[in-house]
Amino acid sequence: MSDLLTAPVKTSxxxxxxxxxxxxxxxxxxxxxxxxxxxxxxVDGEIVVDVIPHIGYLHRCFEKHSEHMTxxxxxxxxxxxxxxxxxxxxxxxxxxxxxxxxxxxxPERVEYxxxxxxxxxxxxxxxxAAGTYGLDVGxxxxxxxxxxxxxxxxxxxxxxxxxxxxxNYIWVGGLSHDLPPGFIDKAKAFCNYFRPKIKExxxxxxxxxxxxxxxxxxxxxxxxxxxAYGCSGPMLRGSGVDWDLRRDDPYSIYDxxxxxxxxxxxxxxxxxxxxDRYMVRIREMEQSLNIIEQALAxxxxxxIASAIPxxxxxxxxxxxxxxxxxRGELGFYVVSDGSATPYRVKARSPSFVNLSVLPEICRGSxxxxxxxxxxxTDIVLGEVDR
Amino acid sequence: xxxxxxxEKLQSQFGAAILEAKIEGIIQPYIKVASVNVNDLAxxxxxxxxxxxxxxxxxxxxxxxxxxxxVVYHLSxxxxxxxxxxxxxxxxEKAEVPSVADVWPTANWHEREAxxxxxxxxxxxxxxxxxxxxxxxxxxxxxxxxxxxEFYQGMKVPY
Amino acid sequence: xxxxxxxxxxxxxxAYVIMAFIPLLWxxxxxxxxxxxxxxxxxxMQDRLGPMRVGGWHxxxxxxxxxxxxVQKEDIVPSAADKKLHFLSPWVVFIGSYAAFAxxxxxxxxxxxxxxxxxxxxxxxxTLVVVGILMAGWSSNNKWSLFGAMRSAAQIVxxxxxxxxxxxxxxxxxxxxNLQEINQQQTGWFWHWxxxxxxxFVFVAFIIYFVASLAETNRTPFDLPEAESELVAGYHxxxxxxxxxxxxLAEYANMFAVSAIGATLFLGGWNSPFGDFLGGxxxxxxxxLSKGMFFVVVQMWLRWTLPRLRVDQLMYVSWKVLTPWxxxxxxxxxxxxxx
Numbered sequence: 052m053s054d055l056l057t058a059p060v061k062t063s064x065x066x067x068x069x070x071x072x073x074x075x076x077x078x079x080x081x082x083x084x085x086x087x088x089x090x091x092x093x094v095d096g097e098i099v100v101d102v103i104p105h106i107g108y109l110h111r112c113f114e115k116h117s118e119h120m121t122x123x124x125x126x127x128x129x130x131x132x133x134x135x136x137x138x139x140x141x142x143x144x145x146x147x148x149x150x151x152x153x154x155x156x157x158p159e160r161v162e163y164x165x166x167x168x169x170x171x172x173x174x175x176x177x178x179x180a181a182g183t184y185g186l187d188v189g190x191x192x193x194x195x196x197x198x199x200x201x202x203x204x205x206x207x208x209x210x211x212x213x214x215x216x217x218x219n220y221i222w223v224g225g226l227s228h229d230l231p232p233g234f235i236d237k238a239k240a241f242c243n244y245f246r247p248k249i250k251e252x253x254x255x256x257x258x259x260x261x262x263x264x265x266x267x268x269x270x271x272x273x274x275x276x277x278x279a280y281g282c283s284g285p286m287l288r289g290s291g292v293d294w295d296l297r298r299d300d301p302y303s304i305y306d307x308x309x310x311x312x313x314x315x316x317x318x319x320x321x322x323x324x325x326x327d328r329y330m331v332r333i334r335e336m337e338q339s340l341n342i343i344e345q346a347l348a349x350x351x352x353x354x355i356a357s358a359i360p361x362x363x364x365x366x367x368x369x370x371x372x373x374x375x376x377x378r379g380e381l382g383f384y385v386v387s388d389g390s391a392t393p394y395r396v397k398a399r400s401p402s403f404v405n406l407s408v409l410p411e412i413c414r415g416s417x418x419x420x421x422x423x424x425x426x427x428t429d430i431v432l433g434e435v436d437r
Numbered sequence: 438x439x440x441x442x443x444x445e446k447l448q449s450q451f452g453a454a455i456l457e458a459k460i461e462g463i464i465q466p467y468i469k470v471a472s473v474n475v476n477d478l479a480x481x482x483x484x485x486x487x488x489x490x491x492x493x494x495x496x497x498x499x500x501x502x503x504x505x506x507x508v509v510y511h512l513s514x515x516x517x518x519x520x521x522x523x524x525x526x527x528x529x530e531k532a533e534v535p536s537v538a539d540v541w542p543t544a545n546w547h548e549r550e551a552x553x554x555x556x557x558x559x560x561x562x563x564x565x566x567x568x569x570x571x572x573x574x575x576x577x578x579x580x581x582x583x584x585x586x587e588f589y590q591g592m593k594v595p596y
Numbered sequence: 597x598x599x600x601x602x603x604x605x606x607x608x609x610x611a612y613v614i615m616a617f618i619p620l621l622w623x624x625x626x627x628x629x630x631x632x633x634x635x636x637x638x639x640x641m642q643d644r645l646g647p648m649r650v651g652g653w654h655x656x657x658x659x660x661x662x663x664x665x666x667v668q669k670e671d672i673v674p675s676a677a678d679k680k681l682h683f684l685s686p687w688v689v690f691i692g693s694y695a696a697f698a699x700x701x702x703x704x705x706x707x708x709x710x711x712x713x714x715x716x717x718x719x720x721x722x723t724l725v726v727v728g729i730l731m732a733g734w735s736s737n738n739k740w741s742l743f744g745a746m747r748s749a750a751q752i753v754x755x756x757x758x759x760x761x762x763x764x765x766x767x768x769x770x771x772x773x774n775l776q777e778i779n780q781q782q783t784g785w786f787w788h789w790x791x792x793x794x795x796x797f798v799f800v801a802f803i804i805y806f807v808a809s810l811a812e813t814n815r816t817p818f819d820l821p822e823a824e825s826e827l828v829a830g831y832h833x834x835x836x837x838x839x840x841x842x843x844x845l846a847e848y849a850n851m852f853a854v855s856a857i858g859a860t861l862f863l864g865g866w867n868s869p870f871g872d873f874l875g876g877x878x879x880x881x882x883x884x885l886s887k888g889m890f891f892v893v894v895q896m897w898l899r900w901t902l903p904r905l906r907v908d909q910l911m912y913v914s915w916k917v918l919t920p921w922x923x924x925x926x927x928x929x930x931x932x933x934x935x
Contacts, residue, residue, distance in 0.1 A: 063566070064564055064566075106568065107567075107568065107569035107570060107571075110569045110570065112578070114554070114579060115578055115579060118579075151464065152464065278491050278492055278515065279491070279541060279542050279543065280542050280543045281492060281493055281494070281541065281542075281543030292515070294515060299518070300513075368463065368464055369464070369465070370464050370465055371465060371494070371495060371511045371522065373494060380494065382494055382495045382511070384495055384497050384509065384511065386499065395497070395499050395500075397495065397497040397499075399494065399495040399497075399511075403546065404543055404546070404547075406546075407542075407543060407546040408542075411542075436569060
């Protein structure tokens with residue numbers, strides 16, 4: 052017992068604590084770590100001296116599973132389960148990689164449907180991000196407003212492929228189902244419905260004085276640090292870096308639409324603070340609506356199944372393809388040895404990389420700020436742990 | 438810069454350390470480098486005015502079988518808008534690769550994951566602990582010769 | 597009401613006991629109702645329905661069912677907890693908020709104890725809550741609970757000051773601390789209420805009082821001690837069953853207590869807004885309760901609208917905004933009265 056009392060307390064990185072410091076564990080069971088993230092906080096009163104993230108509580112061996120499937124197609128449902136709030140984006144990333152490995156071109160109609168689904172999914176995901184962010188700083192009501200509107204997107208997905216959360220919709224070379232009759236009208240109606248709602252969110256939450264007080268100048272992530280840590284998506288754009296893979300490294304048919312990349316400008320604080328990251332998401336929803344509306348107007352008729360290969364057996368080779376998921380750069384490194392199963396699938400998940408910058412921007416802030424910063428990174432633990 | 442130019446410049450700079458540069462007849466060109474030179478090469482790729490690879494997209498461990506492990510670096514440059522893949526091989530018995538976490542801080546977690554899954558030791562890494570698996574997990578599960586243990590900490594694994 | 601009871605029972609002690617239990621007859625049904633109301637208010641603000649099943653009409657029996665569940669629940673005490681303090685603290689918290697009702701006049705005919713230092717007593721005794729919260733946080737042996745308790749202590753002690761100062765502005769005009777007398781001075785039409793006296797000083801004092809009282813009852817935007825997204829549940833994280841229900845009851849009792857004091861001092865308490873129309877002791881209860889409930893609903897409204905402040909911003913609001921302005925109000929009222 053005496054040893055326990057006198058032995059120096061150490062963090063899991065081996066740092067000894069000073070006598071006024073204390074370790075508290077935020078998570079893995081905590082309301083605002085967005086899942087089973089565990090943050091080891093070294094605190095001095097309310098001030099956070101150090102943050103050590105511990106992940107892996109939701110590790111489901113995605114990469115090991117992928118190597119043990121009987122074909123490439125079977126990996127897609129596992130991709131869904133990585134980022135379960137933006138499953139379409141995950142499928143898209145993997146499918147684009149495999150198609151590049153196979154060297155197949157998919158029909159126009161398929162590309163348009165994929166873009167529509169991806170952008171709808173992006174809106175749905177950003178709605179969760181913004182809503183739960185409000186929850187993190189104590190505003191409960193906007194969360195339910197955003198869920199109400201997300202529900203309409205899920206209804207659209209349900210009419211298309213029968214699933215609301217995990218779709219298995221985008222297949223290698225095609226799609227599982229064509230659009231149902233009346234989908235285009237419903238999607239247009241959704242766009243018209245949703246555009247004014249963004250203003251409602253802004254009135255409710257974004258420009259609320261207390262919300263700005265809690266998020267502006269908190270967790271400032273400078274642009275050079277963001278790039279060095281490999282941050283991507285709204286996290287990177289929030290820091291003022293004008294970089295979006297849909298425009299800067301185009302895949303699918305994103306080069307055909309006109310829309311603007313939104314970046315954080317530090318309107319209410321410093322560029323790269325939590326408010327900017329939040330605001331980038333809100334503004335991106337509007338841009339996604341622009342893309343959806345253009346795609347709905349241009350979508351051609353055609354067969355969606357014509358390019359689906361009978362069996363997928365790529366030549367030996369490897370490919371790294373990155374796509375812009377709702378959270379940032381989603382990369383799939385797929386290695387084929389010429390057999391019917393992938394030799395190696397590495398998922399470079401945006402949340403995993405975005406989370407790694409957390410200790411850097413949390414030091415010196417308060418416990419309440421850690422919650423605000425973690426919320427603004429918009430992590431999904433399924434994707435962090437894979 | 439095109440991959441061809443990049444590989445030429447690297448070859449003139451590092452000479453024999455560049456083991457292979459495969460540009461043609463492949464989906465994505467790559468350059469293979471001797472494992473001991475990884476850190477120097479990374480620093481050069483990041484800081485050279487023509488290269489400016491400021492963004493490490495991905496760092497993957499891989500098991501090539503036949504007792505060879507590999508590390509694959511996917512790099513891109515935001516300013517120059519070019520990409521390159523760098524690879525390196527190490528034998529299983531002496532799986533040591535210099536860390537690039539001091540060049541790109543994002544490599545920190547990627548290297549921890551590669552260490553976790555493949556047992557590749559990144560020398561000079563600031564905090565090389567397991568990333569996803571428990572600290573006491575036996576073995577490195579993404580290696581091709583990994584057998585799922587029947588018992589974990591004395592408990593039967595139920596499948 | 598005191599004298600007739602004594603005459604009726606011909607036993608002073610029994611009369612006092614009955615007098616003391618009357619507020620409880622209000623608090624318990626009120627708390628059940630307020631919890632239900634809070635759910636319905638939040639639900640309708642959030643575009644949903646809230647409880648709709650239990651009891652039939654709009655789920656009116658939901659909280660009764662909840663209380664029945666809480667009574668039956670196992671009382672879990674952490675093995676490393678300080679058992680005595682852990683047991684005692686919910687009672688201290690509840691007593692603190694319940695004792696405040698003793699001096700609050702419900703009507704011209706009923707006040708639990710018509711003491712001359714009524715207001716002083718209410719402010720003093722409601723501070724007992726801090727002790728209970730600190731006990732709860734410390735005895736739970738949980739770092740999160742301790743954080744909640746420390747925040748709570750700092751917050752309540754800080755916000756006592758603007759609260760007391762704002763009330764002092766009224767006391768200066770009234771010249772008494774007896775709440776029943778303060779009420780009687782406001783008899784008549786609603787422009788006799790103190791909130792409209794010495795305009796705008798008392799009005800500002802009322803705003804200060806209301807904001808500070810939100811903080812004293814740990815309601816949003818000042819609910820840091822139990823900030824769900826940061827501290828899980830704050831000081832009552834390790835409480836379950838009936839002990840948890842007591843904390844809950846105390847919170848709602850407190851909400852009403854601060855609303856009642858606000859109504860008494862600023863809005864004429866049991867006085868009808870329309871002079872003698874609908875006046876008298878019976879209607880007095882109605883007016884008093886509806887004024888109190890109005891502020892309870894406003895507190896709910898704020899809770900489901902606003903985000904939460906950070907702990908340093910919370911202190912800033914108290915010490916650098918509310919306290920100086922409360923002093924300005926006191927000075928303003930003072931100069932006005934001297935002139």
